[in-house]
Amino acid sequence: MPRVGCLLLCTVLLGGVSESIPAQEPGAGVTVDRVARTISIDCKIAPRKINDEKFKESYLAEFPGYYKTADAGYKDEDGYVYVLGRTDDIINVAGHRLSTGGMEEVLSSHADVAECAVIGVADQMKGEVPVGFVVLKAGVNKPHDTVEKELIALVREKIGPVAAFKTAMVIARLPKTRSGKIVRGTMKKIADREPWNMPATIDDPAILDEIKTALQGKGMAAE
Numbered sequence: 001m002p003r004v005g006c007l008l009l010c011t012v013l014l015g016g017v018s019e020s021i022p023a024q025e026p027g028a029g030v031t032v033d034r035v036a037r038t039i040s041i042d043c044k045i046a047p048r049k050i051n052d053e054k055f056k057e058s059y060l061a062e063f064p065g066y067y068k069t070a071d072a073g074y075k076d077e078d079g080y081v082y083v084l085g086r087t088d089d090i091i092n093v094a095g096h097r098l099s100t101g102g103m104e105e106v107l108s109s110h111a112d113v114a115e116c117a118v119i120g121v122a123d124q125m126k127g128e129v130p131v132g133f134v135v136l137k138a139g140v141n142k143p144h145d146t147v148e149k150e151l152i153a154l155v156r157e158k159i160g161p162v163a164a165f166k167t168a169m170v171i172a173r174l175p176k177t178r179s180g181k182i183v184r185g186t187m188k189k190i191a192d193r194e195p196w197n198m199p200a201t202i203d204d205p206a207i208l209d210e211i212k213t214a215l216q217g218k219g220m221a222a223e
Helices: 053-059 100-108 144-158 184-191 206-217
Strands: 011-014 017-020 033-044 066-075 081-086 090-093 096-099 113-123 127-136 167-170
Touching: 053 066, 090 113, 090 127, 096 100, 100 113, 100 127, 100 144, 113 184, 127 144, 127 206, 144 167, 167 206, 184 206
Parallel strands: 127 167
Antiparallel strands: 011 017, 011 033, 033 066, 066 081, 090 096, 113 127
């Protein structure tokens, strides 16, 4: 397959709405978009070099003129783009293939949520069930159990009961690599009581202990 060169810091397309983000002046002339949407980027592509129809259908057809990265993200008040996760991360819940990225999009739309992550946790009855982790915005003093109930209801409203989203937990911070990637794979292993190794690029190893404690509070993860 031919390589495709893309201009990442040129134009970002969030959910079908194209907005320019100047490389030197982040935030200039940019409107705030806190809802996670699919990220696509402007590309310099030579159409004659792309002959794979599946490739074109997967990455070029949905947003004409843009390359679909299959990442979900949002823009903050300063115009910086934050990548939350993959829109093509799929879990199997009782035979239904569901996007964890889609659930993260719903969670991030809640007024009190600063950032979030959803993983699929092994379940004997359903195969996998989604579990959500959310970090609240600074200054939010609402009881955590209230926020968690609101998030569960929000996913049920936006996606439906088929999502089987019944567990959300408020945490202080998400475990990330030094480059800012959330280590969802490690979080899943902790929740599933599987052996795991500390990621070499983890920013703060102590956060994974915090995740383990939060999961134990919900009856998950090994003691």
